Amino acid sequence: MLHRACALQPDILSAVAAGREREALVAAHLAACPSCREQADAISWMGQLAEAPQPSHPLPDPGVIWWKAQLLRRWQAERVASAPIERMHWVELVAGFATLAVFLVWQWRGLSTLVARAIPAGLSALSTAAPPSNPLVLMLILCGTATVGAMVLAGLHRMLYRSHL
Amino acid sequence: MVEQAAALLVEGVGAQTQEGARAELLSESEFQELYRLNARPLWAYLYRLTGNTADADDLLQEAYCRLLATRLATREDGELRAYLFRIATNAATDLWRRGGRGSRRTEPLTSESAITTDHGDGVALKRDMSRTFRDLKPQERMLLWLAHVEGSEHREIAEALGLKAASVPVLLFRARRKLAALLRKKGYGPGER
Numbered sequence: 111m112l113h114r115a116c117a118l119q120p121d122i123l124s125a126v127a128a129g130r131e132r133e134a135l136v137a138a139h140l141a142a143c144p145s146c147r148e149q150a151d152a153i154s155w156m157g158q159l160a161e162a163p164q165p166s167h168p169l170p171d172p173g174v175i176w177w178k179a180q181l182l183r184r185w186q187a188e189r190v191a192s193a194p195i196e197r198m199h200w201v202e203l204v205a206g207f208a209t210l211a212v213f214l215v216w217q218w219r220g221l222s223t224l225v226a227r228a229i230p231a232g233l234s235a236l237s238t239a240a241p242p243s244n245p246l247v248l249m250l251i252l253c254g255t256a257t258v259g260a261m262v263l264a265g266l267h268r269m270l271y272r273s274h275l
Numbered sequence: 276m277v278e279q280a281a282a283l284l285v286e287g288v289g290a291q292t293q294e295g296a297r298a299e300l301l302s303e304s305e306f307q308e309l310y311r312l313n314a315r316p317l318w319a320y321l322y323r324l325t326g327n328t329a330d331a332d333d334l335l336q337e338a339y340c341r342l343l344a345t346r347l348a349t350r351e352d353g354e355l356r357a358y359l360f361r362i363a364t365n366a367a368t369d370l371w372r373r374g375g376r377g378s379r380r381t382e383p384l385t386s387e388s389a390i391t392t393d394h395g396d397g398v399a400l401k402r403d404m405s406r407t408f409r410d411l412k413p414q415e416r417m418l419l420w421l422a423h424v425e426g427s428e429h430r431e432i433a434e435a436l437g438l439k440a441a442s443v444p445v446l447l448f449r450a451r452r453k454l455a456a457l458l459r460k461k462g463y464g465p466g467e468r
Binding site: 160162176 | 303306307310311314315318319322323328331332335336339340343344404405408419420423424426448450451452454455456458463
């Protein structure tokens with residue numbers, strides 16, 4: 111196994127690549143230097159490989175490639191245009207959850223009372239519980255929950271739709 | 276496939292902005308001319324790299340699609356050709372990295388054999404040349420083809436393969452040595468070529 115190149119190798123290999131391997135000086139060096147000879151053999155072989163017959167295979171139609179490239183370009187333009195809308199969907203989702211969280215913290219006492227009234231075990235404590243919440247607050251809770259639920263469903267639907275594409 | 280193509284186009288669009296105001300997409304007539312001049316040699320390169328016609332077809336299309344998505348600052352034939360081979364090399368590398376279609380079997384070279392059948396003594400040798408080349412690693416095949424068939428400069432090869440320019444001569448030396456060892460192992464001495 112040869113471990114280092116000959117100092118003349120760049121010049122010798124350039125000569126071989128240019129088809130001058132039969133010149134006296136080059137041929138003499140190749141006969142005397144195993145490293146250059148094996149490198150030159152590889153280069154010559156590559157030349158023969160390039161000239162070896164290829165399968166008679168028809169190339170893809172350039173018209174189809176052109177059409178495909180135009181289609182991809184149009185899709186990309188659509189993706190770029192719709193990217194802000196896609197981002198806004200996620201902003202909506204996050205804003206919905208944040209609103210719900212704020213609302214729950216704000217109306218926690220009223221919600222606790224509502225839950226206590228709904229659970230039979232809490233009936234005994236009903237007489238001592240705080241007065242029921244404002245009906246308007248209850249409406250807001252229901253609407254907020256429904257909105258967030260709808261947004262979560264829409265998000266899941268979109269994710270499923272993308273995964274099927 | 277569509278998602279991959281769209282993602283590739285994102286890269287193309289990213290590259291567009293760096294090319295400056297002069298950069299333009301290829302027109303259809305420029306593309307047709309570029310295809311006429313370079314498609315066959317590029318296909319031969321991809322066929323030697325992948326070993327099958329279907330992958331070579333796919334990569335050829337992908338390379339031209341990527342080129343068509345890029346705003347090019349030059350229309351000089353040599354530069355476009357070098358850039359095309361670079362894109363094709365990247366596409367081939369992506370194919371191997373994805374690995375999914377890497378399992379596509381190498382064709383038995385029947386068509387190639389048919390071509391060489393009437394060539395007498397060199398038949399077996401020519402048929403075996405492709406197999407010998409495929410015994411090399413993909414990067415070695417790319418290096419050897421770009422350097423010794425395409426005649427690319429070390430700088431161009433480095434760009435195409437994502438290597439440092441200084442590494443290319445060393446890697447080429449090793450690839451040639453490995454190829455020479457393979458040829459010796461298969462009994463193809465200089466006298467038999």
